[in-house]
Amino acid sequence: MPAPLETCISDLDCASSSGSDLSGFLTDEEDCARLQQAASASGPPVPARRGAPNISRASEVPGAQDDQQERRRRRGRTRVRSEALLHSLRRSRRVKANDRERNRMHNLNAALDALRSVLPSFPDDTKLTKIETLRFAYNYIWALAETLRLADQGLPGGSARERLLPPQCVPCLPGPPSPASDAESWGSGAAAAASPLSDPSSPAASEDFTYSPSEPAFSFPSLPKDLLHTTPCFIPYH
DNA sequence: TAGGCCATCTGGTCCT
DNA sequence: AGGACCAGATGGCCTA
Numbered sequence: 001m002p003a004p005l006e007t008c009i010s011d012l013d014c015a016s017s018s019g020s021d022l023s024g025f026l027t028d029e030e031d032c033a034r035l036q037q038a039a040s041a042s043g044p045p046v047p048a049r050r051g052a053p054n055i056s057r058a059s060e061v062p063g064a065q066d067d068q069q070e071r072r073r074r075r076g077r078t079r080v081r082s083e084a085l086l087h088s089l090r091r092s093r094r095v096k097a098n099d100r101e102r103n104r105m106h107n108l109n110a111a112l113d114a115l116r117s118v119l120p121s122f123p124d125d126t127k128l129t130k131i132e133t134l135r136f137a138y139n140y141i142w143a144l145a146e147t148l149r150l151a152d153q154g155l156p157g158g159s160a161r162e163r164l165l166p167p168q169c170v171p172c173l174p175g176p177p178s179p180a181s182d183a184e185s186w187g188s189g190a191a192a193a194a195s196p197l198s199d200p201s202s203p204a205a206s207e208d209f210t211y212s213p214s215e216p217a218f219s220f221p222s223l224p225k226d227l228l229h230t231t232p233c234f235i236p237y238h
Numbered sequence: 239t240a241g242g243c244c245a246t247c248t249g250g251t252c253c254t
Numbered sequence: 255a256g257g258a259c260c261a262g263a264t265g266g267c268c269t270a
Contacts, residue, residue, distance in 0.1 A: 093256090094247085094248075094249095096256095096257095097247090097248085097249095097256095097257085098246075098247060098248080100257070100258075101246080101247075101248085101258090101259090102245085102246070102247090104258075104259080105245075105246080109244095109245095129242090129243065129244090130243085130244085131243095
């Protein structure tokens with residue numbers, strides 16, 4: 001059962017009055033864990049009430065003015081400390097959340113790298129941007145599927161899947177996509193949304209797709225022309 | 239120097 | 255309650 005926050009703050013007040021610095025015990029992991037427990041158990045910030053019940057009584061006693069002022073000073077210090085502690089608590093949670101978010105984005109980037117590694121690569125090692133990777137993968141999958149469909153229709157004997165895509169091989173298109181000049185044809189921007197490849201089921205996409213044994217096993221109607229008429233190479237999976 | 243891309247931080251929302 | 259996910263903001267780096 002975690003201690004209420006005010007109890008915790010009260011204890012911390014004692015600690016500070018005995019010479020401990022606030023920043024000192026904030027760096028103490030045990031105290032931090034305790035504070036986190038206390039804060040989570042008590043919900044929103046609770047103003048410190050330490051010493052409050054004695055104030056009215058003290059004012060009735062002769063010579064209690066100094067004592068009363070001292071209590072006010074202590075109360076003020078306690079509030080400042082509790083605010084600092086809550087701020088510190090929020091801060092530590094934020095830091096942890098940032099860390100998780102960073103890891104999450106790293107995982108996402110790793111997945112994107114994995115996707116890049118199975119997409120056709122280019123000689124100059126041009127690294128596709130994130131959006132290019134996703135759109136290229138989309139187009140690539142569609143083109144492969146279309147290749148298989150047309151090959152199964154037009155070529156007799158055997159499986160087009162086996163002929164065109166040996167299990168150990170992945171097609172590799174030579175030549176860079178020149179992302180800048182062909183940004184739109186690669187699927188970025190509003191124009192890409194109207195591209196046939198943005199909708200594989202569209203008639204335009206099917207019409208644009210061609211297959212010829214002397215040409216690449218697949219072609220990308222929206223890719224640069226020099227990319228469409230190059231001999232495909234096959235590189236092994238690793 | 240403007241624009242694109244990216245990493246990171248941040249607060250809000252949803253889910254378990 | 256805590257974590258995952260998301261989108262906006264910000265600043266750094268690079269290139270045309």
